[in-house]
Amino acid sequence: MGTSPPDPLRDVEDSTSRKSYRTPALWRFLLRFLRGAVPLFCRLKVTGDVPTRLRGGPIIIVSNHIGTFDPMALIAGCAKQGLAPRMLATGGLFRAPVFGAIMRNSGHIRVDRGSHTVTGALHNAVDALNEGSTVVLYPEGRISLDPGLWPERAKTGAARLALTTGAPVVSVTQWGAHEVMAYDGPLHMAATLISSIWRRPTVTIHFGDIVDLTDLDPAKAGSVRIAADRMSAAGLNRLQRLRVDEPVMPRHVDRIRPLSTARTYKPRPDTVTDDAS
Template sequence: MGDRVSLRDWRPRTPPLPDHLQAVVKPDDPEWFARELAIAAAPPWWFWRFMLRRFSWLVSIFGRVEVSGSIPEELRRGPLLLAANHIGDFDPFVVAVALHKLGLVPRIMATGGILAAPVAGALLERTGGIRVERGTEVARHAVRVTEVALVHGGHVIAYPEGRVGLAPDFWPERGRTGLARLALGVGVPVLPVSQWGAHEVLQYGNDWGKLRTVLRAVVRRPTFKVHVGPPVYLEDLRGGKVGDAHRARMRIAAAITRGLVPLRAGELHAPRFVDPTRPTSGAAAFPGGVVPDDIP
């Protein structure tokens, strides 16, 4: 009885931590850090591959998935940072399914609260989910885990905005420089992922309205559009050089915005779906989706 594991503490078997990463873990690190490093260094979990291959259709219960763009074979074999606009709580599932259709096995960066949830959080972590504890002293651990995942050839979905975008017209915010600094530091390709429609499944507010929007989506089945563009040009920028992280951030935001314009046909000025629980306190990097030609 004393050895029984509660449902809250249960988690799948973790792969062993490679010898070369043993020294990275310090005694005062969070208990999950070594676990996430081991998962990041391991090949994608067989169960995650199985779920993507056999159960991606579950997303289609809530809407139609349309994927455009392509990823060259040589990029699919190596590490990738996939920079996506964040429009709602449901879009990680849509983006993961879309990227799997294009030949990737994505690892998703997620907030610590989601990964701390019983069962579902443990499963997400085991699939390669990377815990982001924003605004805390352990936030740097996400960077280290992501670096390990990329060094081992991972395909990491990251959200430059760092949250669900709150611009009044739903265009991507400029975001933070974290993803840009990571890309410049590790030297991996960044593919812009523009997506639209997933915001209709789960409203922003955490109340019973989420159930209402879920049921509405099942009935109306909105279209989930995902477009993957060509790699963002960053070859002239360097990690550590003053101003280059900002330039990289703006180029990434510009690429996501450009890819989003055709997906939002008929909704360029405002989304058809109105979510009264969603704040409008943010500012778009390129209001109205208009991206100047002279982005530095």
């Protein structure tokens, strides 16, 4: 009699049960749901790997942010890796009817941008990592407004979190999710999401190497900025390989998405590496 294939989400439940934090039942259900639902709207490719020794947490995952669909694609990719991610997300999502309750009851972490309480999100993320969680952040803090959908310069929140806790940082790079759903507008978003069922865009989620921050002293001036730039550089290096046939501009251009070059990321020579993974 053959044996059943391992269920990575069962591994998630086992690993979190050994910690003080246990993934909520609602979120375990939604992880399985998204793992099956996301491929209905795209050809989902998950490449790279997260070492088994890290999957019990704590882990910080940093990713580029290219569209409204990519959080769902990233969550599905994490589920395939046997991870139960806790997302740092804007407070507006937590205030939304129904969806806000789902976010709160799934263990995600609220970020009230522009508020005096915004620093509380960092403390909550530290607590989550101390509990052994996988915490997911978009270092850019928003969907990229760069005309070519290249990463914008990272803010320092993810870097501060990494240097404060010492948790390993896994760089995840994604491409293609911007083709699934429009940037804004309920009608545009719904229409493009439905049409993606037969358009079948390819969405790639690549789990890359751990970003090496071990030489940085959190107390030294400039360390946080260097750490943030290393995260950006890791994502940029991989993104160049994921979109080798779109070297300057994406083939798919969302006319609704606003554009800005104010935060264009310009890598320093010491952050560019020959990532062949």
